[in-house]
Amino acid sequence: MQKNIQFFGFLIILLCENPVFAIFGPQDAQYNETEARMLLNLCAAAYSDDATPCIGRTFSAAENQMVISQFSVKCDFIGNPCAGYIVVSEALQQITVVFRGTKTNSQLLLEGWTTLHPSADFYGMGLVNTYFRSGHEKTWQYVQDALSIPQYRNYDVYVTGHSLGGALAGLCAPRIVHDGLRQSHQVKVLTFGEPRVGNLDFANSYDQLVPYSFRVVHAIDVVPHLPGCVKDLSYTPPAGSDGSMPCDPGSRNGGYHHAIEVFYPGNMAPGDPYMICTGLPRNEDFGCSNAPKVDLDDTNQGVWDHRNYFGVEVPAYGKGGCDPTMTFKGPPTETGILSLISSVFGRKRRSIR
Numbered sequence: 001m002q003k004n005i006q007f008f009g010f011l012i013i014l015l016c017e018n019p020v021f022a023i024f025g026p027q028d029a030q031y032n033e034t035e036a037r038m039l040l041n042l043c044a045a046a047y048s049d050d051a052t053p054c055i056g057r058t059f060s061a062a063e064n065q066m067v068i069s070q071f072s073v074k075c076d077f078i079g080n081p082c083a084g085y086i087v088v089s090e091a092l093q094q095i096t097v098v099f100r101g102t103k104t105n106s107q108l109l110l111e112g113w114t115t116l117h118p119s120a121d122f123y124g125m126g127l128v129n130t131y132f133r134s135g136h137e138k139t140w141q142y143v144q145d146a147l148s149i150p151q152y153r154n155y156d157v158y159v160t161g162h163s164l165g166g167a168l169a170g171l172c173a174p175r176i177v178h179d180g181l182r183q184s185h186q187v188k189v190l191t192f193g194e195p196r197v198g199n200l201d202f203a204n205s206y207d208q209l210v211p212y213s214f215r216v217v218h219a220i221d222v223v224p225h226l227p228g229c230v231k232d233l234s235y236t237p238p239a240g241s242d243g244s245m246p247c248d249p250g251s252r253n254g255g256y257h258h259a260i261e262v263f264y265p266g267n268m269a270p271g272d273p274y275m276i277c278t279g280l281p282r283n284e285d286f287g288c289s290n291a292p293k294v295d296l297d298d299t300n301q302g303v304w305d306h307r308n309y310f311g312v313e314v315p316a317y318g319k320g321g322c323d324p325t326m327t328f329k330g331p332p333t334e335t336g337i338l339s340l341i342s343s344v345f346g347r348k349r350r351s352i353r
């Protein structure tokens, strides 16, 4: 009897301690598409000068999501910006940090991250791409300032972004935990079309620091395959396959993704299937976006899939205030800047994972 009482006492302590893990407890480490669609709207809004129309169409008035900070800094030598904004809901006790993606296709070309392998130390967490680290350094102060506001100090933090914005989110989130601004369970990341920001060491550090993290990938979006990973040369592609090879989960040299890919093979219409990619190699699941060979020669479709998530062309949709009646053009067939990019890549005749 005595033992039972002790046992139940122990149980009660356990149960009472649970609320310490406020919002992002282990039971919540599940992909939530509704949430992802809402965050995509915020990512789209980052392409606009005024995020409030998108915010108004996405969240209920009761949540009272308010923009408390907006930033745009020169990110490269021709003045392309790294930009974003921060919203707070006092009702939900939640902060959301939103990074803007690549503004123009010329930025996509000029960034250089398409070919640069991770080479810069990121606070002892591993190597990351120098372009992304530089963008992170230039935007970090805004995040640090907002998260340090005493009134918000215990608020949970979402970090999100599309494209380059996803890369900046992928550096910002682990930095938040590394610097002690929040604990791991208080940070949640959702990105769209995120490139490989760092190497294997960085991916491992990231997964320790930010366990609640989802990278949404649309079909043959080319950007999540950049910079390339090192291929597993011990793998023999089966006869009749397109020759695709998995990433080497032991190599520190190439790019390597952090967890967890959410792969949409189709158009991302409501109800379309998706896969939670926790198969091998870890974080580079060969059953998901890495399965087909991605030829940089296919860049037209690859860039189109990159700009289109959940049925909207993300930058245009955001500039239009996330109006649900907007319509968008289909994949490109004409020549133009996209085929220019294609021809630049095409000359190299490289294939990537």
Ligand SMILES: *[C@@H]1O[C@H](CO)[C@@H](O)[C@H](O)[C@H]1NC(C)=O
Residues within 6 Å of the ligand: 032, 033, 034, 035
């Ligand atoms: C998914 O997210 C939405 C929006 O935040 C929320 O209302 C819903 O309860 C979540 N669903 C689950 C199963 O957590």
